[in-house]
Structures are given as C-alpha cells and as structure tokens.
Amino acid sequence: RKEVEQDPGPFNVPEGATVAFNCTYSNSASQSFFWYRQDCRKEPKLLMSVYSSGNEDGRFTAQLNRASQYISLLIRDSKLSDSATYLCVVPGDSGAGSYQLTFGKGTKLSVIP
Amino acid sequence: DAGITQSPRHKVTETGTPVTLRCHQTENHRYMYWYRQDPGHGLRLIHYSYGVKDTDKGEVSDGYSVSRSKTEDFLLTLESATSSQTSVYFCAISDGQSQPQHFGDGTRLSIL
Numbered sequence: 733r734k735e736v737e738q739d740p741g742p743f744n745v746p747e748g749a750t751v752a753f754n755c756t757y758s759n760s761a762s763q764s765f766f767w768y769r770q771d772c773r774k775e776p777k778l779l780m781s782v783y784s785s786g787n788e789d790g791r792f793t794a795q796l797n798r799a800s801q802y803i804s805l806l807i808r809d810s811k812l813s814d815s816a817t818y819l820c821v822v823p824g825d826s827g828a829g830s831y832q833l834t835f836g837k838g839t840k841l842s843v844i845p
Numbered sequence: 846d847a848g849i850t851q852s853p854r855h856k857v858t859e860t861g862t863p864v865t866l867r868c869h870q871t872e873n874h875r876y877m878y879w880y881r882q883d884p885g886h887g888l889r890l891i892h893y894s895y896g897v898k899d900t901d902k903g904e905v906s907d908g909y910s911v912s913r914s915k916t917e918d919f920l921l922t923l924e925s926a927t928s929s930q931t932s933v934y935f936c937a938i939s940d941g942q943s944q945p946q947h948f949g950d951g952t953r954l955s956i957l
Contacts, residue, residue: 764943775935775948776888819887823943832878832903833946837887 735759735824738836746844749810753839755820756802766821767794767805770838776819780805810843817841848872851936851949859957864923866952868936870916876939877919878903878946879911881932888935894919895942926956 737756745751757765764783768776780787782803786795793806803822807814820836848871858864868877878893880903890903892911900911908930910922923930933953937946 766945775951778945778947781945821945832890832893832942835880835888837885 735834736820736822736836738820738839740837740839742840742842744842744844745810747810747812749843750806750808751810751841752804752806753818753820753841754802754804755822755836756800757820757822757824758801759822759824760798760801762823764823765794765796765803766833767792767803768819768821768835770817770819772816776835779818807841810841812843812845815841815843849936849938849947849949851934851952853952854950855953857955857957858926860927861925864926864954864956866921866934866936866954868919868921868949870919870938872938872947873916874938874940875916876941876944876946877913878937878939879909879919879921880935880937881905881930882935882951883932891921891934928956930954931956 735758766781767779769779770776780794782794782796791808795804817838817840819838821833824834850869852867879891880888882888889905891905891909892903894900894913912920933951935951936949939946
C-alpha cells in the first residue's frame with residue numbers, strides 16, 4: 733500500500749452541496765494528520781490539523797479513523813471559492829529512511845455555479 | 846502568513862548549468878525543506894534540514910545538494926541542471942518533524 737492515497741477526482745459539485753474526500757494511509761504509527769489546500773499555480777496552505785478523532789472549523793470537518801487508517805474532509809455548503817486541490821498529509825517515510833510528512837497527490841474540487 | 850521568501854521566483858536556464866535556489870525565513874523555525882512538484886507526482890521531498898549545517902536526503906535527492914549555514918537560509922543547488930529537473934520548487938518550514946509545514950510561494954524552474 734502506498735504511504736498516502738487520495739482519489740484524484742475531479743469532484744464537480746454545485747454550489748451549496750456537501751462533498752467529502754477520503755485519504756488512506758499505511759503508517760499505523762502516525763499521530764498527526766493535516767489537510768492542505770492548493771490553488772492553481774500557488775503554494776499549499778494549511779487548512780486543518782487532525783490530532784485526535786477529528787475536528788471542525790466552520791463548514792469544514794476532518795475526521796480520523798485509526799482502525800481503518802483513513803482520514804476524511806467534509807465540506808458543507810460548498811462555495812465557488814472552495815474550488816482547489818485538497819492535499820492529505822500524513823507523517824511517514826519520505827524516502828532515504830527519514831521520518832517526515834508525506835503529501836498525497838491531491839483531490840481536485842470544482843464548485844460549479 | 847509565515848515569513849518565507851523564495852528567490853528567484855522564475856528562472857530559465859540551459860542544461861548543464863549550475864542553479865541555486867534560495868529560501869529565506871524570518872520565523873526562526875528549526876526545520877526547513879525543499880520539495881519539487883510535478884504533474885502526476887504531487888509534492889516530493891528533495892532534502893531537508895533540522896538545524897544549521899544539519900541536512901538529510903529526501904525521496905528524490907539525486908542531482909541536488911543543499912546547504913544551511915544560517916538558521917534563516919536554506920539553499921538548494923543543482924550542480925549541472927538537466928531537463929528532468931524542470932519543475933516547481935517549494936521551500937517549507939516547520940517547528941518540528943510532525944508539525945504542519947508552511948510553504949513559500951515557489952520557484953518555477955525551466956531547464957532547456
């Protein structure tokens with residue numbers, strides 16, 4: 733199993749819809765997880781940290797399921813400005829034996845008027 | 846926004862030439878990272894630093910070297926650039942290994 737796997741999408745949803753992304757990870761020892769947002773031709777920006785079972789920030793909810801080794805991101809009442817690529821990030825082996833954050837390839841979301 | 850500055854923001858150069866990218870931070874964070882991002886691959890770690898003069902390899906370190914002589918500066922060098930190193934390069938900083946990372950604006954590098 734790859735370190736971090738995400739459905740690449742694209743997810744095309746109408747404004748106001750609820751959309752959920754899942755991310756699976758392989759390192760069962762991982763303790764902290766993150767969701768980042770990346771706009772086209774821009775840098776990734778931290779959206780949410782997930783340190784326990786999950787947390788909520790406004791329209792965004794992140795959940796962690798340690799038994800099944802996945803995290804999810806739920807976006808309620810989607811806005812046009814939510815259109816971006818969402819990156820799942822998990823601590824793990826980033827190569828050469830180092831222990832660093834590993835980034836998923838991202839899920840692209842397009843919110844349609 | 847975290848105080849991270851990458852320079853240059855854009856560069857076009859020829860195969861075989863040396864290239865150095867600079868990352869400068871004003872946050873006094875211990876960890877600094879260099880990533881490249883390519884379509885279909887996502888972000889891949891090149892090298893990272895956990896302190897002055899302390900660096901380690903990432904997933905795709907071949908063809909790259911780094912140096913960190915001061916807390917605030919982390920340099921990425923391509924000794925002899927190849928076309929396969931055409932990419933967008935991001936610098937990131939963090940307080941700790943498992944802490945969230947904050948990214949610079951990126952450098953778009955084209956090797957012709």
